Amino acid sequence: MTASAKLLALDKPSQNENWTVVMPHRGKKRIHSLRHNTPEAEQQPWVPNELESDPEREAKLIQKMEFCIKKVESSRFYQNFLEQVENPEILDSFHRVLGFEPKMPMVIYGIGSIESYENPRFQLSLAILMKRKFCWIGDIEVFDPILSATESRVLESLGCSVLSVNEQGRRRAAKPMVFYMPHCEAGLYNNLLQANWELELLNHIVLFGNSFEMYEFFSEIKNSTVVESTMHVLAARKFADEYVIKTASDDFFAAFHDSSWHFFSPALDTELLLVKN
Numbered sequence: 001m002t003a004s005a006k007l008l009a010l011d012k013p014s015q016n017e018n019w020t021v022v023m024p025h026r027g028k029k030r031i032h033s034l035r036h037n038t039p040e041a042e043q044q045p046w047v048p049n050e051l052e053s054d055p056e057r058e059a060k061l062i063q064k065m066e067f068c069i070k071k072v073e074s075s076r077f078y079q080n081f082l083e084q085v086e087n088p089e090i091l092d093s094f095h096r097v098l099g100f101e102p103k104m105p106m107v108i109y110g111i112g113s114i115e116s117y118e119n120p121r122f123q124l125s126l127a128i129l130m131k132r133k134f135c136w137i138g139d140i141e142v143f144d145p146i147l148s149a150t151e152s153r154v155l156e157s158l159g160c161s162v163l164s165v166n167e168q169g170r171r172r173a174a175k176p177m178v179f180y181m182p183h184c185e186a187g188l189y190n191n192l193l194q195a196n197w198e199l200e201l202l203n204h205i206v207l208f209g210n211s212f213e214m215y216e217f218f219s220e221i222k223n224s225t226v227v228e229s230t231m232h233v234l235a236a237r238k239f240a241d242e243y244v245i246k247t248a249s250d251d252f253f254a255a256f257h258d259s260s261w262h263f264f265s266p267a268l269d270t271e272l273l274l275v276k277n
Contacts, residue, residue: 044166046145053153061115061154068121073129077248077256081126082133090243093263094136097176097206103138104176104206106131108160109169110184111144115151119255123182128158137178143167170195173204181209182259186230193232199266202236207262211244212237214258235274239266
């Protein structure tokens with residue numbers, strides 16, 4: 001089965017000169033512990049460096065999140081997003097992954113600092129709106145090692161749970177799951193796929209994140225180190241269906257440019273063979 005990238009009209013062309021394989025463009029720091037690529041990576045217990053929440057900051061952040069949720073919900077971008085998800089082809093892909101399960105939980109990795117930056121707030125807002133809109137989206141779990149205690153409290157007030165373990169992106173999809181990972185580093189997508197590199201597990205995954213088609217394009221002009229860090233990402237292209245997100249306006253371009261839905265449907269073990277050049 002060949003991969004198909006359904007390019008549903010990005011309203012603004014990709015800025016290839018600004019693309020980077022390992023770092024998102026949303027003005028936030030990354031913690032290198034999130035990019036561990038070895039198969040035997042152990043899960044590390046995690047607590048925020050700031051152990052107590054600040055009530056004043058918490059109240060301000062809740063206001064910021066409420067503003068962002070309303071802004072996304074009232075936007076043309078969100079209307080386009082809903083129309084795309086409700087497109088029969090994409091909706092059928094969700095239902096195929098869901099199977100006989102009533103819901104699929106959402107795991108959010110690498111959301112960044114929702115207190116410091118607007119783009120992570122927009123990205124989180126979209127995830128929250130998805131849960132409110134679609135009855136088949138289950139509980140939301142969130143993890144980023146840079147989250148503060150204040151941010152964790154706000155996430156919990158919004159109906160999310162914050163993981164107490166750094167999974168290194170290696171959650172195994174024993175049941176259908178949405179992995180919501182906008183603008184994460186390439187190594188984190190690679191970790192997720194490597195941990196689930198089995199027919200049944202891959203068929204349980206819906207992934208929202210950077211375009212795999214773009215990774216494939218840039219792997220052809222980058223060095224072998226990049227290819228090594230995206231080995232499973234590139235290999236998954238041959239059995240992945242990709243649907244590019246429409247950004248619709250400059251307000252949401254930085255938060256969602258070059259993002260796609262990915263659905264994986266390998267049918268044969270031979271499709272999972274990795275070939276090194």
